Amino acid sequence: MLRTTVAGSLPKPFWLAEPEKLWAAWKFSGEELKQAKRDAALLWIKEQDDAGIEIVSDGEQFRIHFVHGFLEHIKGIDWEKKTQMGIRDNRYVVDVPTVTGPVSRKYKIHSEEVAYTRAHATKGLKVTLPGPMTICDTIADAHYGSRPEMAMAFAELLNQEALELEALGVDVVQFDEPAFNVFMKDVQDWGVATLERAAQGLKCKTAVHICYGYGIQANIDWKKTLGNEWRQYEEIFPALNDSKIQQVSLECANSRVPLSLLGLLNKKDLLVGAIDVATTEVETPEEVAATLRAALEFADPERVYPCTNCGLAPLPREVAKGKLKALGAGAELLRKSL
16 A cells, blocks of 8 residues: 655766756766666665665666657668757757657667666566657657558557566566647547557566656746646546556645545546656655655555655755655655554
8 A cells, every 4th residue: 555656767876877857878888888877777676775765766767868768779861861850849949859650679778778678676666668649749750641650650650568577577668659639639549559569468567657847947937837736647538547557657746736536546547646746845754744645535545656746856965865765754754644
């Protein structure tokens, strides 16, 4: 009951990449980089264990970015052909690589690192992969001519990868879909279908993470435009509730999401975000417990998994450690009161 977990990413140690920065370049290469990534993953497995996190991740220490860490191993993408593109419905405009032919995997992508992590994680292990819709909102298309078609092509590759990772002993495969909070009609029309294709045949727990983004300025500014209530979830939850995905990861701490919307997911496990990733202020266990207790008005404790709102990658390492400890302590506080 109330098994704690994290959304995925955790800060890179200063010796692996520049701290508190997304897209930070690696400080090593070759075999040195491989060992540095492993050391970083071990560090965060230990920190999560110490904090009482029961379903851990590798902190995404093996990838620079949660989407491109997968895409850089895919055939059919021209990394030299840059296309200017508005990400998350033009929240920010950047030059992105371009799909110029049929996509396929060059090789198994995350198997080696997951096998290493599984050998050292003593508790449950979660692996995160980018969702098909979010991939399509992060890379330009000069081949398929249709986002749904390209998303389905990537869903097939994600499924190949996910089945291999499950065979290595992964307990949860989570697909990250922040784009679900932006293209709500597309979620219903084709987003859920491509997500289900990515998860097809998996026997481990399957999850989708839908947040309001990292605690970076572009996301903070966007949130200010959403009004007194954030009701994006209301449009997509019914379709997700009817899907085959088993868990939904949500942003609840210090958000303006009406928690009553959790009632629309009565068939799912809820990964309730009780840690705010948009501030360096560390929550108290009591604040974490209060967020979780509020969610329990709409879901039984057996379906609630205390979690972070989103990844902690851009935060200072000590702040992230403090937040993990608060999450573990807050969940334990609530368990004792039930």
